[in-house]
Amino acid sequence: MKIPRLNNALKYAWIGYTAARSELTYRAANVSRILFLATVLFVFMRLWSVVYAGLGTEQLGGLTQTQMLWYLVATESILMSMGRLWYEVDQDVRTGALAVQLVRPLSYAGTHFGRSMGERTVRFTINIAVGSVIAMLLTGPIAFSISGLAMFILVLPMAFVLDFLGALLVGLCAFWLESTQGIALIYSRLMMLLGGLLLPLDVYPESVQPFLRALPFAAILHAPGRMLVSPSASLFFQCLALQAVCLAVYGAGAFALHTYALRRLFVNGG
């Protein structure tokens, strides 16, 4: 018996699987990313060491120095696992490759979703493994619990989906803009600054914290990061609720933009 929806899901899962295998073959790119991750972690470790020593305090924003570095491992691993999806979509629109993809029996967004998740799974796994080794060497371990790790793993897929939708929205802007490079750069900086990568949200002035915690950037970076270093059931449910709301908003935005953009598509033959 054929189950059409299951077959569809299997098609995209297969695309994800082939993308993951393909990602594993680019060893130089993986090594390069690992080296960059190591550099960033080392620099941040030095920065926070000086801050903790200068203030003579054990905790900042509820995090010890060791937890701070592990928080950075989690958030950097998430951020650096995202490919340049916006660029691929931008190029598909600009070169007309999108028209070729639309005649295939596959959803355009679904194909990118499958590929993005496959690549991202490999990149994130490598990043978090290497980042953990670096954190162990630089500051030592933190206390993990099975429930904490389980909650961290459960909030990750939704964080990846939200990040994918954000990048898709940026890429689809190519229908209206000459170049999406600028908007992609600004989006990534907003993610780093407002998502709690450069400074955990708990260190921001208290007046702006509620606003920052309600943004999708927090659902992608800060919440999973905190889940790894100081998990709690309340944080877990808050994170899931925020992710669900953000998914509805991002999903509706991406669907509307995708539908509207395809109406503007002109194929000039060739």
Add this chain to the structure above:
Amino acid sequence: MIGSLGSYLKLAATYVRFNFRAQLEYRGAFFSQVASMFINDGAWVVFWLLFFKRFPVLHGWSLTDVIALWAILTAGFGLAYGIMGNAIQLAGCIAQGEIDAWLLQPRAVLPHLLLGRSAPSAWGDALFGYIVYLGFVRPDWQRMAAFILLSLAVGVAFIGFGVLAGSLSFFLGNAGALADQWRNTLISFSTYPPTLFQGAVKILLYTVIPAGFVSYLPVETLRSMSHIYALLSIGGALCLLGAGAGAFYMGLRRYESGNLVSMKG
């Protein structure tokens, strides 16, 4: 020699004019890239504003010092790659055999090749560096003059470093990823106060990862207006340029044409 230098400066001015005109054909893309790079750099300054609001002093460095560091770094980086944009893509050009066209030009290969392209977003960096230094640091005229001179030295250092990293492709095959990685590491270290790093790392920062010459020494010069630091900054930049040019011409002897057929406008 002065005549030759003047002739090359004229060539550079002509290239800058042509590259600008080419970029302005895609006006929207050009201005959006400049603006977004300006905002990108601004995000880092916002980070440091928030940081210093919470933690006022960092090993003797104040917010003004860190902003001066960002200003000199972005101004130098912007000038370097705004004028000589090919320095950032050199590794790929060599690996793909794309420098044939430059070998036929009646000038020295390296300056011609480097001037052949401009990175649009780099102008956003340059603009950011000068505006932020004037707006936040509010320098007197001596410091402003020193800033302009040092931003040129930082630009020279970035070009020398870019050529050195890119020339690895002559020896290692496609070294694009390695060159990018080396440059990213340099930038990562250059954007933080040098007082964070001690011991062997400090030695690395004046040798393998020459952050000392693209940000630390120039900022120390601006902080203390010391002639010694100024000379070290300029001397270091010229050494990097010499090392880059030496590696390029040594590697050029090993270059093999890609037999690539292409049009050059």
